[in-house]
Amino acid sequence: MKRNSSIRREKIAEALGRTRSHPTAEWIYDQVKQEIPDLSLGTVYRNLKILVEEGRARVIHAEDGKDHFDAHVEAHHHLICKQCGKVVDYYTSEETGLAQRIETDTGFLIDSDGLKLSGFCKDCKPKA
Amino acid sequence: MKRNSSIRREKIAEALGRTRSHPTAEWIYDQVKQEIPDLSLGTVYRNLKILVEEGRARVIHAEDGKDHFDAHVEAHHHLICKQCGKVVDYYTSEETGLAQRIETDTGFLIDSDGLKLSGFCKDCKPKA
DNA sequence: TTGTCTGCAAAACATTTGCACCTAT
DNA sequence: ATAGGTGCAAATGTTTTGCAGACAA
Numbered sequence: 001m002k003r004n005s006s007i008r009r010e011k012i013a014e015a016l017g018r019t020r021s022h023p024t025a026e027w028i029y030d031q032v033k034q035e036i037p038d039l040s041l042g043t044v045y046r047n048l049k050i051l052v053e054e055g056r057a058r059v060i061h062a063e064d065g066k067d068h069f070d071a072h073v074e075a076h077h078h079l080i081c082k083q084c085g086k087v088v089d090y091y092t093s094e095e096t097g098l099a100q101r102i103e104t105d106t107g108f109l110i111d112s113d114g115l116k117l118s119g120f121c122k123d124c125k126p127k128a
Numbered sequence: 129m130k131r132n133s134s135i136r137r138e139k140i141a142e143a144l145g146r147t148r149s150h151p152t153a154e155w156i157y158d159q160v161k162q163e164i165p166d167l168s169l170g171t172v173y174r175n176l177k178i179l180v181e182e183g184r185a186r187v188i189h190a191e192d193g194k195d196h197f198d199a200h201v202e203a204h205h206h207l208i209c210k211q212c213g214k215v216v217d218y219y220t221s222e223e224t225g226l227a228q229r230i231e232t233d234t235g236f237l238i239d240s241d242g243l244k245l246s247g248f249c250k251d252c253k254p255k256a
Numbered sequence: 257t258t259g260t261c262t263g264c265a266a267a268a269c270a271t272t273t274g275c276a277c278c279t280a281t
Numbered sequence: 282a283t284a285g286g287t288g289c290a291a292a293t294g295t296t297t298t299g300c301a302g303a304c305a306a
Contacts, residue, residue, distance in 0.1 A: 006261060006304090025296080040263045045296060047261095061189045065271085066295070116244040134279095134286055153271080168288045173271060175286095193296085194270065 009047045011035060016057060016071040022087035024066045060087055081121035137175045139163060144185060144199040150215035152194045188215055209249040
């Protein structure tokens with residue numbers, strides 16, 4: 001299947017690349033719809049899927065039941081808030097040894113997606 | 129709200145405790161239905177939610193879009209296969225320092241759920 | 257032409273909920 | 282009586298898909 005890299009796909013990729021907020025499909029839809037008023041939500045889903053297949057984006061299955069997307073594909077980790085669903089980036093290279101050891105121990109190939117850690121963000125954290 | 133700890137709830141907890149396979153609600157439903165034929169799926173969902181609230185189980189939002197449940201609440205980690213959705217346990221205490229450092233750096237409170245690492249399991253791993 | 261892309265609406269899917277009844281205290 | 286618990290079916294909310302038309306190579 002040849003890919004035409006349509007205008008819509010590129011606008012979607014741009015909108016996703018412009019933010020660090022790990023938006024949902026709907027958020028992206030709202031953004032791009034401002035530029036392309038007859039955009040449909042189905043198209044957003046279709047293109048996000050393609051971007052992920054092409055390695056230009058990745059999905060984060062968050063605690064809020066929605067898929068969140070991320071165009072920043074360099075290795076980094078995600079902290080996912082169980083309460084508000086927010087996804088925050090975290091950078092460290094400290095886990096590379098861990099991933100290595102896991103593969104040796106279990107045969108499981110950890111991918112560069114990095115870790116997902118769930119918990120409570122600053123705002124949702126129960127005040128002690 | 130007082131909890132009666134109904135028979136159904138306990139059977140569900142037992143079925144979940146009996147396996148290490150991190151089943152979905154539907155799998156549990158099929159299991160317990162053998163003992164309680166008029167069980168309904170809604171009840172399974174309702175009780176799983178209560179078990180999670182009570183800290184007797186936890187949810188894993190897996191890559192297959194379904195929620196998986198786990199009654200083994202001691203601290204351990206999960207390796208989640210992006211291809212087949214399988215969830216495998218992994219035990220190590222190596223990340224405690226990491227969780228600590230994340231809290232210091234970001235204010236994000238990582239919970240004892242441990243890490244979720246996605247990748248490919250032995251069986252789904254692309255043969256080199 | 258041939259294969260891809262799209263809007264739209266319908267479908268699919270996992271999960272939740274309203275309701276009337278049942279059960280336990 | 283009062284507060285939970287339940288089956289059932291309907292509703293929900295996100296994501297996918299079928300289709301017929303539009304577009305690009």
